[in-house]
Amino acid sequence: MKSITIIGTGYVGLVTGTCFADLGNRVTCLDIDEEKVARLRRGDLPIFEPGLEELVERNVAAGRLSFTASYAEAVPDADFCFIAVPTPSGPEGEADLGYVRAAASALAPHLKDGAIIVNKSTVPIGTADRVDHIVERQLPAERKGISFGVVSNPEFLREGAAVADFMKPDRVVLGAVRRSDAEQVAELYASLKCPVLITDPRTAEMIKYASNAFLATKISFINEVASICERLGADVRLVAEGMGRDARIGRAFLDAGLGWGGSCFPKDVKALTHMAAMSGCHPQLLRTVIEINKDQRLKVIQKLQDALGTLDGQTVALLGLAFKPNTDDLREAPALDIAHLLLSEGVQLRAYDPVAMEGARRVLPDVTFASDAYDCVAGADAAVVITDWNEFKQLDLGRVRRSMARPVLVDGRNIYEPAVARAAGFLYYPIGRGSSEPVK
Ligand SMILES: NC(=O)c1ccc[n+]([C@@H]2O[C@H](COP(=O)([O-])OP(=O)(O)OC[C@H]3O[C@@H](n4cnc5c(N)ncnc54)[C@H](O)[C@@H]3O)[C@@H](O)[C@H]2O)c1
Numbered sequence: 001m002k003s004i005t006i007i008g009t010g011y012v013g014l015v016t017g018t019c020f021a022d023l024g025n026r027v028t029c030l031d032i033d034e035e036k037v038a039r040l041r042r043g044d045l046p047i048f049e050p051g052l053e054e055l056v057e058r059n060v061a062a063g064r065l066s067f068t069a070s071y072a073e074a075v076p077d078a079d080f081c082f083i084a085v086p087t088p089s090g091p092e093g094e095a096d097l098g099y100v101r102a103a104a105s106a107l108a109p110h111l112k113d114g115a116i117i118v119n120k121s122t123v124p125i126g127t128a129d130r131v132d133h134i135v136e137r138q139l140p141a142e143r144k145g146i147s148f149g150v151v152s153n154p155e156f157l158r159e160g161a162a163v164a165d166f167m168k169p170d171r172v173v174l175g176a177v178r179r180s181d182a183e184q185v186a187e188l189y190a191s192l193k194c195p196v197l198i199t200d201p202r203t204a205e206m207i208k209y210a211s212n213a214f215l216a217t218k219i220s221f222i223n224e225v226a227s228i229c230e231r232l233g234a235d236v237r238l239v240a241e242g243m244g245r246d247a248r249i250g251r252a253f254l255d256a257g258l259g260w261g262g263s264c265f266p267k268d269v270k271a272l273t274h275m276a277a278m279s280g281c282h283p284q285l286l287r288t289v290i291e292i293n294k295d296q297r298l299k300v301i302q303k304l305q306d307a308l309g310t311l312d313g314q315t316v317a318l319l320g321l322a323f324k325p326n327t328d329d330l331r332e333a334p335a336l337d338i339a340h341l342l343l344s345e346g347v348q349l350r351a352y353d354p355v356a357m358e359g360a361r362r363v364l365p366d367v368t369f370a371s372d373a374y375d376c377v378a379g380a381d382a383a384v385v386i387t388d389w390n391e392f393k394q395l396d397l398g399r400v401r402r403s404m405a406r407p408v409l410v411d412g413r414n415i416y417e418p419a420v421a422r423a424a425g426f427l428y429y430p431i432g433r434g435s436s437e438p439v440k
Contacts, residue, residue: 001025002188005078007103009036009067011047011162011263011329012120012155013084018052019166021059023191029067030074040067048328048355051163075110080185083107083131084120084155093270094278095124104131108138113146116181118153122208122268124275128152128175128201149181152201154208159262160326171195175204209275212268213286218253219260220292226256226432227299236432237414256432258334258386258412259296261323266293266332297337300410301345303429304382307408312346315405317380319373320387320413321353321360328355330363334412335386339364352376354389374403382408388415397424 002025006017009031021027031037036046043060045053059065068074075081085099100121107117117135119128132150139146152175157165172189174196176182182198189196199207226236236256244251260266269290276283301311308314323333330336333356339349343366352370353360361369370376373392377383377400385392393415401407401424409416409426414433421428 002079003077004028004080004082004188005030005074005107006082006084007031007074007107008083008085008099008121009033009040010084010086011049011159012157013082014040014045014047014056015049015052015157015162015166016082016084016120016155018055018059018065019163020188021062021065022055023188025064025188027059027065028074028078029065030071031067031069034069037067037069049162050160050326055163071106071110075107076112078112078115080116080118080188081107081111082118082120082153087121087123087267087271089267089270093274095122095267095271095274097123097127097130100127100131101134104134105138108135109140109143111135111139111143111146111148114148116149116151116184118151118185119205120153120155122154122212122264122271123152123205124271125202125205125209127205128177149176149178149184150201151176151181151185152204153185154204156208156211159329160324167192169194171197173197173199173204173207175199175201177201209268209272212265213272213289215253216260216265216269216293217285217289219255219257220289220296222254222256223259223296223432224292229432230434233434235435256414257296257388258300258338258431259293261332261334263329263331297334297341299431300338300384300412301341303410304342304384304408307410307427307429308381308406311342313348314381315348315350315379316342317370317377317383317404318349318351318367319376319383319385319392320389321351321364322356322387325387325389328359330356330359335360336363338384338386339367343367350376350380353387354391374399378403380404381406382410384410385412385415388413397421397426401425 004020004025004027006013006029009029017027017029039046083103085103087095090096128150154173172194174182174185186196229236240254243249244254273283273286321335322328349367350370351367352373357369373395407426409421410429414430418428
C-alpha cells in the first residue's frame with residue numbers, strides 16, 4: 001500500500017485518486033476549494049461521472065480515501081504527490097501554468113525525502129523541469145538537499161467514461177529524468193496490466209498534446225468532408241463508415257457534428273499552436289483545425305436561417321447542453337457558442353439537458369430551462385439536437401412534431417435516420433448528409 005496525495009480534486013484528480021484507492025492505496029485528495037472538500041466529505045460529489053459515486057463511497061468506507069484542503073495535512077506522508085490542477089488557456093492561447101506553479105510551491109515545504117511529484121495536468125513541454133526548480137527553490141532551509149523526483153504522467157481519460165478509462169488504459173506514459181522514478185510510478189499501475197511507455201519528460205508532455213491535437217484534427221477533417229458532402233450530394237455518415245473500416249484510418253472520431261469542445265481539446269490545440277509558433281514553427285495545420293471548428297458552430301445558425309428565414313423572435317429548443325453525453329461538463333461546449341449566437345439574433349431560447357442544467361443556469365441566464373425534452377420542444381419553431389444523449393435518440397418524433405409550432409429539426413449530431421425524421425413530418429437538417437435518402 002502506497003500513500004498518495006492528489007492535488008486538485010476535479011474530473012481528473014477525483015477519478016485518479018478514487019481509482020488508486022480502489023487499487024488498495026491510501027489516498028488523500030486535496031483541493032483549495034473548501035466548499036468542494038466539504039461536499040466530498042459529506043459524500044456529495046461535485047461532478048457527474050458514471051460509476052464514480054459508488055467507488056468513492058466504497059473507498060471512503062474502507063478508510064482508503066479522504067479529502068482535505070490542507071497541504072500540511074496531505075503532503076508530509078505522501079510517497080507520491082500527483083498534480084491534477086487546471087491548465088486553462090491564457091490570453092494568447094498559451095497554457096496558463098499559474099495553478100501548477102501554485103501547487104508546486106505549496107507542496108514543497110511539506111515534501112518528504114524520497115517522494116515523487118507526478119504531473120498529471122496537461123502541461124507545456126518543459127514543465128517537469130519548471131516544477132523541479134520551483135520545488136527546489138521552495139524547500140525550507142532545513143530540508144534543502146532532500147531527494148525528490150518529478151515524473152510527467154499525462155492523463156488520457158475521457159469524461160463520461162473516466163473510471164473505465166482509468167482502470168483499462170490503452171497505455172500509461174511516464175516521462176522522467178531518472179528511469180527509477182518512472183518505474184516507481186509504473187508500479188502504481190502494475191495491477192492494470194497495461195502497456196507502459198517510459199520516455200524523457202518533454203516527450204511525455206508532447207505525447208499528450210499531439211494525441212489531443214490529432215483527435216481534434218480527425219473531427220475537423222470529417223466536418224470539412226461533411227460540408228463538401230452536403231454540397232455534392234454524398235452522405236458523410238456512410239463516408240465515415242467506409243473510411244473507418246480501413247484499419248489505417250479507424251472509425252473513432254469520424255462523427256460529423258457541431259465540432260469539438262470540452263475542457264481539453266480547445267485549450268490543448270491552442271496551447272500546442274502557441275508553443276509551436278513561439279518556437280519558430282508555422283503551425284498552419286493546427287490553426288486550420290481550430291478555424292474549421294469555429295465555423296462548425298455557424299452551421300446551426302445557417303440551417304435555421306434556411307428553414308425559418310429571419311430568426312428574430314423565433315423560439316428555438318436546444319436538446320442537450322453538455323459538450324458530449326454522459327457528462328455535465330459545459331466548458332467550451334458548442335451549446336454555449338450556439339446559444340450566444342442565437343440570442344444575439346433575437347431568438348427566444350429554451351433548453352434541456354439530462355445533467356448539465358445546474359451549471360447552464362449560471363452561464364445562460366437568458367435561456368428558459370425545460371423539465372424534459374418534450375417540454376423543451378413544446379411550442380418551438382425549431383428544435384436543435386446539440387448533444388447526442390441516448391434519451392434523445394429514443395424520442396417519439398411524431399409527438400415532438402405535434403407539439404411544435406413549426407416542423408423544423410436541425411440534427412447537429414446526426415442521431416436520427418433522415419427518412420424517419422421526414423416521415424414524422426419534419427423539415428430535417430442533418431450535418432453533411434447530402435444524399436440522405438436510403439438506396440431503393
Ligand atoms: N477533464 C478531462 O477530461 C481531462 C482529461 C485529461 C487531462 N486533463 C487535464 O487535467 C488537468 C485537470 O483537469 P480537470 O478537468 O480535472 O480540472 P477541474 O477544473 O475539474 O479540477 C481542478 C481542481 O483543481 C483545484 N485546484 C486549483 N488550484 C489548486 C491548488 N493550487 N491546490 C489544490 N487544488 C487546486 C480546483 O479547485 C479544482 O477542483 C488539466 O490540466 C486538464 O487539461 C483533463
